[in-house]
Amino acid sequence: MSYRDHESTKTRKRVKWFSSCVSALFRVFVVAFGVGAAACAQHYSSTGLILRVDQPGSIVTISHDAFPGFMDAMTMPFDLKGAAREVALKPGDRVRFRLAVKRGAGGRSWVDRVEVTSAAAVDAGLQQTPATPVLVPVGSPVPDFELTDQSNALMALSSLKGKVVAVTFIYSRCPLPDYCPRMIENFRAVRERFSARMGRDLVLLTISFDPKYDTPQVLTRYAASQRAGGPGWHFLTGDAAKIERVCNAFGIQYWAEEGLITHSLQTAVIDREGRLAATVEGKDFTPRQLGDLVGAVLDR
Secondary structure, three states: OOHHHHHHHHHHHHHHHHHHHHHHHHHHHHHHHHHHHHHOOEEEEEEEEEEEEEOOOOEEEEEEOOEOOOEOOEEEEEEEOHHHHHOOOOOOOEEEEEEEEEOOOOOEEEEEEEEEEEOOOOOOOOOOOOOOOOOOOOOOEOOOOEEEEOOOOEEEHHHHOOOEEEEEEEOOOOOOOOOHHHHHHHHHHHHHHOHHHEOOOEEEEEEEOOOOOOOHHHHHHHHHHOOOOOOOEEEEEOOHHHHHHHHHHOOOOEEEEOOEEEEOOEEEEEOOOOEEEEEEEOOOOOHHHHHHHHHHHHOO
């Protein structure tokens, strides 16, 4: 073998060795990245019964058993992501599923795995849902209501004439970060953005549709735990009939029975004359966008 051939063979071996090292390092990086990405979300498994399927939005409402160490048995809507979207689901199906929960800024939750363990009978009769409430038309006066705030004081909507009022709905036991806690996060951002106008020109009302549990004392503790409340921000509760009337006026759907609650999400802004200025449905908007909406009504 010539000197040149010998050096060429050595070079090829070095290149092969270097390529092997790069490939191995790449595999280690991919595995580590995958583990890190998976660790961003915590996972909880449970079983439940499908009550409703919203195919366009990939949302499924499940009456589920408890998630040990995380959430009691209740009824909740869940977003479907990834492989879970490919599973054919219908009301009445019994399922085993996994919930992913990402906490912190921009927290969210979704179902990433679902398996039908017992298919529904054709006549299971679970397609029926409660009647859709009638939302007050934008530009129309919002019916007056009187509820009790976290300091046990009565508050009537009519007493807030001359101020802009933002309204949203929650229940304190909601554990999913992108549902009720997201509504609180949005209002926190509005409070900070318009801090100089809070109470004087702007009022925030957070209304519980779980009045049996959410007493003024419970709402006081909840507000403190969420870094919420303060001047101009009231957490409201009342008897069930009053809460139902208020929810109907704002187009809120909710079902409550012995602690099992499922609900829609709605945020409303009322102008200084007591008319409905705007509504934002769901949770797929940013705190900044809500602040822009409130600001536009304040500047009228």
